[in-house]
Amino acid sequence: MTKLQDRVAVIAGGTGALGGAIALAMLQAGATVVVTYRRPEELDKLTADAGPLAARLSGESVDVTDCDAVAALASTLAKRSGRVDILVNAVGGYAGGKTVWETEPKTYATQMALNLQAGFALTHAFLPAMVQQNRGWVVNVASRAALVASPGAGVYAASKAGALALFRALAEEVKPYSIQVNSIVPSIFDTPANRAAMPTADFASWPKPEQIAKVVLFLCSEEGSIVHGAEVPVYGRT
Numbered sequence: 001m002t003k004l005q006d007r008v009a010v011i012a013g014g015t016g017a018l019g020g021a022i023a024l025a026m027l028q029a030g031a032t033v034v035v036t037y038r039r040p041e042e043l044d045k046l047t048a049d050a051g052p053l054a055a056r057l058s059g060e061s062v063d064v065t066d067c068d069a070v071a072a073l074a075s076t077l078a079k080r081s082g083r084v085d086i087l088v089n090a091v092g093g094y095a096g097g098k099t100v101w102e103t104e105p106k107t108y109a110t111q112m113a114l115n116l117q118a119g120f121a122l123t124h125a126f127l128p129a130m131v132q133q134n135r136g137w138v139v140n141v142a143s144r145a146a147l148v149a150s151p152g153a154g155v156y157a158a159s160k161a162g163a164l165a166l167f168r169a170l171a172e173e174v175k176p177y178s179i180q181v182n183s184i185v186p187s188i189f190d191t192p193a194n195r196a197a198m199p200t201a202d203f204a205s206w207p208k209p210e211q212i213a214k215v216v217l218f219l220c221s222e223e224g225s226i227v228h229g230a231e232v233p234v235y236g237r238t
């Protein structure tokens with residue numbers, strides 16, 4: 001079993017469908033976990049789901065697309081915890097259904113902020129201390145849409161492809177340090193939102209957030225220490 005007893009993990013978007021599963025998996029592995037959240041009821045649900053493990057869970061209300069707010073979070077956590085070992089970017093969201101030419105500029109801006117700028121803000125805030133401590137694990141959540149042509153999802157795809165490129169570059173940049181950087185690449189997975197949006201789909205074929213969380217855990221474990229700069233597909237058979 002993966003052991004992360006000595007680790008402090010920040011899960012951005014850690015109260016979301018996948019982020020919450022990752023947070024629970026990290027708690028079960030012994031890590032101290034800080035999640036960012038926006039809606040207090042999501043943090044309340046995660047805290048309830050964590051049960052006694054919630055003693056090692058805390059939440060910070062932060063807009064992860066805001067570089068100053070994320071820098072303030074990093075500074076707060078450095079004072080409180082002394083260090084951050086694991087950084088997971090599970091913030092993201094999809095807006096689509098329109099051709100590129102029909103997409104509103106406002107949608108373009110919000111998609112870029114959510115799916116690309118958030119990764120930059122987190123990297124900018126947390127990597128300097130990881131470099132200084134010469135220790136860290138970073139996992140970015142991308143999307144298969146970044147890799148294949150996605151009619152009606154061009155802007156989402158572009159924002160996720162940009163994030164993949166950012167973390168690919170970061171992985172090269174940290175090669176001199178003991179910092180591991182990887183992306184996971186999901187296709188559709190089983191969330192309440194997806195079930196509501198596609199009520200006639202075959203839910204059984206969709207990967208579960210808990211299964212994907214295990215891959216993230218592996219990438220942050222000693223067993224996964226050889227995997228660096230990877231973009232790991234977690235599509236199942238979708």
Ligand SMILES: NC(=O)c1ccc[n+]([C@@H]2O[C@H](COP(=O)([O-])OP(=O)(O)OC[C@H]3O[C@@H](n4cnc5c(N)ncnc54)[C@H](OP(=O)(O)O)[C@@H]3O)[C@@H](O)[C@H]2O)c1
Nearest residue numbers: 013015016017018038063064091092093143186187188189
């Ligand atoms: N679901 C899928 O089928 C699928 C497929 C491929 C890739 N992905 C990617 O996987 C990741 C997780 O997806 P998910 O389905 O778990 O999404 P989700 O349930 O919506 O979780 C995303 C989390 O990020 C939070 N968030 C949104 N904007 C934020 C902001 N500006 N600052 C801070 N937090 C913010 C959300 O908070 P609120 O709930 O308050 O908005 C939510 O807790 C995303 O990057 C998504 O693009 C998902």
